[in-house]
Amino acid sequence: MVTIKEVAKEANVSISTVSRVLNKSGYTSEKTKEKVLSAVKKLNYQGSLVAAAMKKKQTLTLGLIIPDIKNIFYSDLTRTIEDRANSHGFNIFLCNTDNNLQKEAEYIHLLVAKGVDGIIFSSPEVDDGNIEELKENFPELPVVILGGKFPKLILNEVVVDNVDGAYKAMRHLLDLGHKDIAFVGGDPETYASVERHKGYKMALNERGIPYNDDYVIFDTFYIQSGYENTKKLLQKDDRPTAIFAGSDSIAVGVYKAARELGINIPEQLSVVGFDDSQYAEILYPMLTTIRTPIKEMGQRAIEIMVKAIKEKQIIKETVLFYPDLIERESTMTINGER
Amino acid sequence: MVTIKEVAKEANVSISTVSRVLNKSGYTSEKTKEKVLSAVKKLNYQGSLVAAAMKKKQTLTLGLIIPDIKNIFYSDLTRTIEDRANSHGFNIFLCNTDNNLQKEAEYIHLLVAKGVDGIIFSSPEVDDGNIEELKENFPELPVVILGGKFPKLILNEVVVDNVDGAYKAMRHLLDLGHKDIAFVGGDPETYASVERHKGYKMALNERGIPYNDDYVIFDTFYIQSGYENTKKLLQKDDRPTAIFAGSDSIAVGVYKAARELGINIPEQLSVVGFDDSQYAEILYPMLTTIRTPIKEMGQRAIEIMVKAIKEKQIIKETVLFYPDLIERESTMTINGER
DNA sequence: AAAAAATAAGGAAACGTTTCCATAAGGATG
DNA sequence: CATCCTTATGGAAACGTTTCCTTATTTTTT
Known part of the structure; x- marks a missing residue:
């Protein structure tokens, strides 16, 4: 695993310079930029996001807690969420709880320990104590709830009526x-x-x-x-x-x-x-x-999450979606007429 | 976010001691063990796995690359994999590629940069160049392929016939x-x-x-x-x-x-x-x-992965499953008889 | 009773980044 | 021409752990 140090040596610059050009921050002359970039290419350097995460306190990952990915509702939702998260540069940790509060609690701990930048819960139970506890211990961690309401907690909710x-x-x-x-x-x-x-x-x-x-x-x-x-x-x-x-x-x-x-x-x-x-x-x-409107809801959830992370401030926001009737073929008048 | 340092101070011991009791490594007396544990509880200390990952070079996470979680086959598979991975202490990053090689390449880079301990691919394309490249650049990284064969590469395969x-x-x-x-x-x-x-x-x-x-x-x-x-x-x-x-x-x-x-x-x-x-x-x-036999296959994939990670050696292993015919109601003799 | 081994705990380096600070050179400003 | 920005770069601390090394004490062995 080649490190930034080796790139610096190869390019004959300091590691801070390498870091700067790779992050496009601060000043660098065109000449050194090129030197660095070609060294990166030559050594096939792949920065370590875990080291970066440690310093920046940003892992660019989100936790997604759902009951069960096998349930088609959640796989549809998960897909949208993963897509949108990815387009903002985030990866997601998938967690299936089967609505088991114990399991959920364990996942929450793990996610926090792994330094996720936020957690999305879908369909938590009413009065889920884990979420309450999470918010108590880590009020700064962005949380969005899909399909659930926690009036007393400062977190984001996206729900359908x-x-x-x-x-x-x-x-x-x-x-x-x-x-x-x-x-x-x-x-x-x-x-x-x-x-x-x-x-x-x-x-x-x-x-x-x-x-x-x-x-x-x-x-x-x-x-x-x-x-x-x-x-x-x-x-x-x-x-x-x-x-x-x-x-x-x-x-x-x-x-x-x-x-x-x-x-x-x-x-x-x-x-x-x-x-x-x-x-x-x-x-x-x-x-x-x-x-x-599952796609729209997932999309919105990510938008809210990303905004919360970027702006580093936690406010309560609730967005409500309205569902529609889709008439197909499974209903008929009581007399058996259409 | 409370750190190991604060725990050490609270317990009146060094941070190495705290680390030792938390990891159950080396020697510690019962007395100090208790002191540390109670300090941990008092401060509600939650170790940072990203710092640990940085030092240990082990993130306890796996990448899972599939075409599309909405496809019921992959959601079933993903569930098994997530479950088994979790029981071994691993989390999984979910990646949907839609069989898009470009997208796949990006995910692979990201996963490597995030230091995953291994990558599982399900249903890659025949002669997927990304996997070849991955193995070339990071031969040490455990890879298991579900439903695909790469005779020339040293990686694990679990396939159905x-x-x-x-x-x-x-x-x-x-x-x-x-x-x-x-x-x-x-x-x-x-x-x-x-x-x-x-x-x-x-x-x-x-x-x-x-x-x-x-x-x-x-x-x-x-x-x-x-x-x-x-x-x-x-x-x-x-x-x-x-x-x-x-x-x-x-x-x-x-x-x-x-x-x-x-x-x-x-x-x-x-x-x-x-x-x-x-x-x-x-x-x-x-x-x-x-x-x-999707469950068995997912389970096996994780077992192989975990073994490869623990033993830190990459060998080629191929496990083959045989499928069965499940007769239900959608077939009949050509004469319309059962 | 001396030597060796086991137990216990602390200090400090290291992991690979980012970022703050310092330094310096060149160009603009008054 | 002195002063002050702007640009460019390097040094070093810091992030929060783990782990190696050292030292000290206790226990076991001979």
């Missing part, structure tokens, strides 16, 4: 004449779940339809969860005519269950998902769902 | 009586593609079925590619009775195209995929496919 999204999903179903609408939700510890449930209730309320406890299920955001819970739900005597799934993954499970029971979507069962992930167009019939 | 997989897929189709079998492949620059194609030809040959150029397509491993190419394929007069898709993603496209043309799977068209990704069970009818 889940209650509005759920409300739009429900209104669509209600407008089609459905009254017996179930909610198959995900992890109840999660903002997404509680807010989507809120939107569900709100829409029902507005139309004066009584809230039926048997039609409301919380479990996890996995396909399997959607499948198992829907199967139980659809085997009841008074099965719902429509299901609002807490996410597209859950909707995949809903499809599976319905198919297994010989219930046709959308003729006998309308389904609305949430996220507008890749799944939505893979399913047959294609899934009507609520579009979370 | 793609030709065997393709052969198994084809034999299944042939055993069902199919003769007009198309191959809708992915990126032709890729090992996976060329080897799967080889298996395709081999099986055809063995049964004495002439190779039909019109039935062989290379494009990309994306859904869209599978969709577009299949659509053209199925609109021919002499359309195939079966399709061997180069990956499950491509198979998703095949399904879409078939559905649009009113061709039933499996009654009118048998389909076999490759990978056994999440998609396989989401599709309806569920996809018969070739299972790539």
